[in-house]
Structures are given as structure tokens and as C-alpha cells.
Amino acid sequence: MTQQLHGPGTAGQPDLRPAALGVAAVLERIDDGMLDDRTPCPEYTVGHLIGHVAGLCVAFRDAARKDFGPTTDSAPGSALPPDPPDQWRGRLPGLLADMADAWRGPAAWEGHTRAGGVDLPAAAAGCFALNELLVHGWDLARATGQDYRPDPAGLEAALALLTPFTAESDGSGPFGRPVPVPPTAPLLDRVIALTGRNPAWRPSR
Numbered sequence: 001m002t003q004q005l006h007g008p009g010t011a012g013q014p015d016l017r018p019a020a021l022g023v024a025a026v027l028e029r030i031d032d033g034m035l036d037d038r039t040p041c042p043e044y045t046v047g048h049l050i051g052h053v054a055g056l057c058v059a060f061r062d063a064a065r066k067d068f069g070p071t072t073d074s075a076p077g078s079a080l081p082p083d084p085p086d087q088w089r090g091r092l093p094g095l096l097a098d099m100a101d102a103w104r105g106p107a108a109w110e111g112h113t114r115a116g117g118v119d120l121p122a123a124a125a126g127c128f129a130l131n132e133l134l135v136h137g138w139d140l141a142r143a144t145g146q147d148y149r150p151d152p153a154g155l156e157a158a159l160a161l162l163t164p165f166t167a168e169s170d171g172s173g174p175f176g177r178p179v180p181v182p183p184t185a186p187l188l189d190r191v192i193a194l195t196g197r198n199p200a201w202r203p204s205r
Contacts, residue, residue, distance in 0.1 A: 013109050014126065014157040019133035020100040022150050023053065024093045026141045035084065039143040040201045044081055046143050050092070051082030053136050057095035060129035063115040063122075064102035075117040096133075103129060127161040134158050135195050138188070143203055148188075155187045162194040 027050070035047035044052065062071045085091055102108060103126050113122040115129075134150050135158075141148035165175055176196020181189055189199035 013103075013106065013123075014130050014154060016100040016103045016126070016130050016133065016154075017097075018151040019130055019137065019154045020096040022148070023133055023137040023140070024096050026137055026144070026146055026148065027089070027092055029146055030140065030144050034144050037143055038203050040139050040197045044139075046140065047084050048081035049136060049140055049143075050084040050088055053133075053140075054085045054088065054092060054095055055082055056129075056132050056136075057092075057099040059115055060125070060132070061095075061099040061102045063113045063125050063129070064099075064108035066111075066113055066122075068114055072114045073117050099129065099133075124161075127157055130154055131158045131161055131191075131195075134191065135197075138192055139197075142201060145203070150188065152187060155191050158191045159187065159194070162191065165194075 030046060030050070035045065035050075037046045039046055039049050041049065059071050059074070062069070109123045109126055111122050112119060113125050114120070115125050120128075134154055137150065138148055140146075162175065175194065178196060179193040179198050181193040181199060183190075185193070185199070192199045
């Protein structure tokens with residue numbers, strides 16, 4: 001039996017393509033010598049995060065299409081940290097584009113769907129998909145010393161998604177305990193902090 005989740009929807013339909021392109025640009029600059037480097041996710045190396053991004057692209061693509069099965073039913077963290085898929089450099093840009101394109105049509109945002117073994121409004125799933133791209137793009141960029149400037153519209157949508165979940169979070173929900181940041185902090189820092197990450201995180205060399 002799958003879980004039920006009632007999350008915030010969206011009056012509009014955020015465009016996932018800028019976030020997907022941003023992640024693809026970060027991946028282009030990752031060389032094999034970085035795959036074992038630490039990331040802001042303590043249990044994941046850079047290579048593990050690349051594997052995770054590949055998996056979430058497939059899962060949220062299928063969630064948008066309402067194509068339910070193993071890809072939408074597996075709970076996050078239910079297996080060992082994933083390794084990068086074979087030929088990930090050539091495959092990831094296509095997976096990212098497929099995921100973003102699947103959320104372009106209005107039908108993707110209507111009704112209910114399933115992702116990570118959780119049944120939820122499709123509009124909320126689309127916002128979760130966008131948030132995953134934005135946050136893991138930051139994870140990978142920060143771990144590999146890259147600049148990262150996602151589009152403000154995507155960040156605003158992510159902030160609207162995260163704020164209700166984290167307003168009184170003790171860290172037991174879908175996101176970690178929020179990290180305090182000033183209300184005047186940059187939009188990206190506020191989004192990252194709401195996921196339980198420290199916006200000031202840097203890899204130790």
C-alpha cells in the first residue's frame with residue numbers, strides 16, 4: 001500500500017527546463033577524478049548523486065506521464081547509494097530533458113500521481129521534481145567548486161513548496177531540519193537552507 005501525501009500544488013505550471021539545463025551544465029564540468037568527492041549530502045559522493053539524479057529523472061518523468069510501476073513505487077533511500085549509470089555523460093542530458101519535457105503539458109499537472117512510493121497531487125509532484133533538480137544541482141555544483149545560478153522563477157516555486165513543510169519541522173519530514181539564515185539572504189540560500197543544508201557548505205580539501 002502506498003502512502004498518501006497532500007502537499008502544496010501550484011496555481012501555474014513551473015517550467016522545469018531551465019533547472020534541467022542548469023544541472024546538465026554542472027554535469028558537463030565533472031571529471032572522473034571528482035566522483036569520489038564528498039557532497040553536502042553526507043551519505044552520497046558526487047558519483048552517488050549523479051546516480052540519484054539519473055533515477056529521479058526517470059521516476060518523475062514517469063510520474064508526469066502517470067506511467068506507474070517500479071520507477072514510481074520505489075521509496076527514496078530504500079537501496080544502497082546509487083552508482084552513476086553506464087555512459088552517464090551521454091545519457092544524463094537526455095534523461096534531464098525527458099523529465100522536463102514530460103512536465104510541459106497541462107495533463108501532467110492534473111489529478112494525482114505517484115513518486116517515490118507516495119501518492120500525491122500531480123501539481124505537488126511537479127514542484128517536488130523541480131525542487132529535486134534545483135537542490136541537487138546545487139549539491140553537485142558546490143561539491144565540485146562550480147558557480148550555480150538557477151533561474152529565480154524556479155527558486156520562487158521551490159520556496160513556496162518548501163516553506164509549509166519546514167515552518168515547524170523537527171527534521172523528521174521529507175526534508176531535514178531547516179538551517180537558520182537571515183531573511184535578507186539570497187533566494188538560493190533560503191531554498192537550500194529549508195532543505196536542511198548549510199548554504200555555506202564547502203568541501204574540505
